[in-house]
Amino acid sequence: MSKVHNFSAGPCILPPEVLSKASQSVIELGNHGLSLIEMSHRSAPFVEIMEKARNHVKELLNVPDGYTVLFLQGGASLGFYISAMNFMKEGGKAAYVDTGSWSNKAIKEAKLLGDVDVVASSEESNFNYIPKGYTVPSDVDYLHLTSNNTIFGTQIKEFPQSSVPVICDMSSDIFSKPVNVSDFALIYGGAQKNMGPAGTTFYIVKDELLGKTGRKIPSMLNLEVHKSKDSMFNTPPVFPVYVSMLMMEWMMEQGGVPEMERRNNAKAELLYGEIDRNPLFKGTTAVEDRSPMNATFVLTNESLKGEFDTMWNAAGISGIKGHRSVGGYRASMYNALPLESVQVLVDVMQELERKA
Numbered sequence: 081m082s083k084v085h086n087f088s089a090g091p092c093i094l095p096p097e098v099l100s101k102a103s104q105s106v107i108e109l110g111n112h113g114l115s116l117i118e119m120s121h122r123s124a125p126f127v128e129i130m131e132k133a134r135n136h137v138k139e140l141l142n143v144p145d146g147y148t149v150l151f152l153q154g155g156a157s158l159g160f161y162i163s164a165m166n167f168m169k170e171g172g173k174a175a176y177v178d179t180g181s182w183s184n185k186a187i188k189e190a191k192l193l194g195d196v197d198v199v200a201s202s203e204e205s206n207f208n209y210i211p212k213g214y215t216v217p218s219d220v221d222y223l224h225l226t227s228n229n230t231i232f233g234t235q236i237k238e239f240p241q242s243s244v245p246v247i248c249d250m251s252s253d254i255f256s257k258p259v260n261v262s263d264f265a266l267i268y269g270g271a272q273k274n275m276g277p278a279g280t281t282f283y284i285v286k287d288e289l290l291g292k293t294g295r296k297i298p299s300m301l302n303l304e305v306h307k308s309k310d311s312m313f314n315t316p317p318v319f320p321v322y323v324s325m326l327m328m329e330w331m332m333e334q335g336g337v338p339e340m341e342r343r344n345n346a347k348a349e350l351l352y353g354e355i356d357r358n359p360l361f362k363g364t365t366a367v368e369d370r371s372p373m374n375a376t377f378v379l380t381n382e383s384l385k386g387e388f389d390t391m392w393n394a395a396g397i398s399g400i401k402g403h404r405s406v407g408g409y410r411a412s413m414y415n416a417l418p419l420e421s422v423q424v425l426v427d428v429m430q431e432l433e434r435k436a
């Protein structure tokens with residue numbers, strides 16, 4: 081297999097060690113004589129995997145007592161609705177900060193259940209910055225945030241003070257830097273950005289805040305039901321949970337979340353440094369809100385597009401075409417992307433400068 085530098089925004093790059101263990105498990109898990117994907121989810125080996133996956137989340141993020149970790153299905157897109165359903169009171173109201181496409185979708189789902197107060201938005205400038213200094217009303221059931229805007233390339237660096245419970249979609253920057261879990265009522269996200277493969281969604285929920293809405297909640301959307309069954313109310317997504325567990329073990333072996341943050345900062349400095357230095361490129365977002373996970377940038381001279389695209393393709397770079405709502409390029413630098421891959425991209429950018 082030739083070396084590909086995978087900058088995909090999601091599903092994301094996973095370390096080769098993880099892929100190799102994952103593929104082995106499909107043939108046979110350990111010495112159990114069965115494939116992971118043909119054994120009962122109630123069997124001892126899988127119950128242990130689920131247990132480990134939960135504990136790894138707790139260890140990596142220093143999750144305090146009083147929180148439950150769940151692995152469910154439906155993606156963060158169902159999480160938009162589940163979060164509202166479990167935290168918005170019957171006839172209630174919630175505050176949302178609108179920082180891009182994913183926040184927009186979260187708002188749309190919450191509106192199906194109650195009033196939504198959009199307390200801040202950067203829509204007027206195509207979401208190229210994170211709104212700050214807004215006030216959160218005290219009469220809302222919760223405040224909803226999107227920590228990292230995968231499409232627009234911005235990240236909340238400092239979470240706002242809030243007197244109401246805070247819910248955060250952390251799909252694309254979970255495990256990329258330390259987070260103070262006790263500041264949140266609920267953290268959720270699709271695994272496929274920085275945790276594992278597509279197919280499972282993590283929820284880290286504060287126990288004492290569940291069951292307070294006065295709503296009738298369908299079992300599959302009810303976090304209390306899933307909590308009472310240890311994420312096994314129905315058949316869990318066994319393979320994505322297992323691969324996520326492997327990915328978390330890889331992170332722990334590498335030095336945990338602080339080491340992930342160190343590497344991510346090094347990658348981000350290298351790429352943003354080149355974007356700022358090289359006159360042929362410019363970033364699309366406010367400098368102070370730049371995401372270390374997803375760097376969005378454009379060519380200053382569109383006529384070089386063909387040449388640049390040919391060059392990065394030839395260098396084995398994959399997945400840097402920008403999202404249609406921003407255009408240009410987006411380099412996603414999730415935990416498993418090595419610094420060397422970013423160097424290859426930077427080399428191509430410099431090569432283009434020499435040629436142009």
Ligand SMILES: *Cc1c(COP(=O)(O)O)cnc(C)c1O
Pocket residue numbers: 090154155156157158182226228229230249250251252269270271273
């Ligand atoms: C990708 C993404 C989603 C959607 O996740 P799915 O698991 O595909 O539903 C939601 N929020 C953010 C921030 C994302 O990056």
